[in-house]
């Protein structure tokens with residue numbers, strides 16, 4: 173969108189009434205140009221993400237900031253919010269990114285994790301081939317061990333937090349827990365920085 177009053181920071185809005193299971197965002201790009209969007213968990217709502225986005229833009233407490241907005245482009249898609257795949261290699265194959273569910277299960281962010289996993293996989297394969305070894309599933313198992321140590325541990329931890337939050341049937345409690353984990357996640361001192 174352009175014509176949006178932005179702040180020089182990432183703005184994230186949680187709450188089941190706006191984004192069931194997820195959050196809405198305003199990411200400032202340049203001047204009054206911003207990416208405005210939201211993510212929802214499909215099983216937590218009967219409506220689609222587009223409906224929730226319109227609802228947010230028209231009714232949220234910051235709706236005045238969208239009064240002069242112009243939609244320039246619309247994008248949408250799905251991200252796997254499950255746990256990482258338990259087995260990410262096979263003969264001649266290493267999965268990275270969404271294909272391996274390398275997506276932060278709380279934020280839905282998967283760009284950094286896909287890129288970082290690709291780098292780990294590339295280095296591992298380079299060393300394997302240079303050593304004259306073949307990329308069988310057994311030989312590629314070492315990639316997954318490195319991945320688990322560098323990234324998997326935190327992703328599994330986030331996944332467990334997410335399950336605990338959504339096991340809760342009380343929406344107020346769930347809203348508070350989701351707000352808590354997201355605000356901790358995006359804090360500059362976050363233990364999850366760069367996950």
Ligand SMILES: Cc1cc2nc3c(=O)[nH]c(=O)nc-3n(C[C@H](O)[C@H](O)[C@H](O)COP(=O)(O)OP(=O)(O)OC[C@H]3O[C@@H](n4cnc5c(N)ncnc54)[C@H](O)[C@@H]3O)c2cc1C
Pocket residue numbers: 247248249250251268269270271275280281282283284286
């Ligand atoms: C609306 C939306 C907003 C998002 N916002 C963020 C964000 O702000 N920050 C963040 O970190 N993450 C975000 N994500 C998640 C992030 O985009 C993905 O996790 C990330 O792009 C995954 O990278 P990938 O390379 O694994 O997969 P992709 O980016 O999906 O790349 C896969 C590529 O493979 C191609 N392909 C598929 N099938 C074939 C085939 N048979 N042959 C050849 N090519 C094929 C596809 O066309 C695509 O180009 C967002 C996702 C969505 C849907």
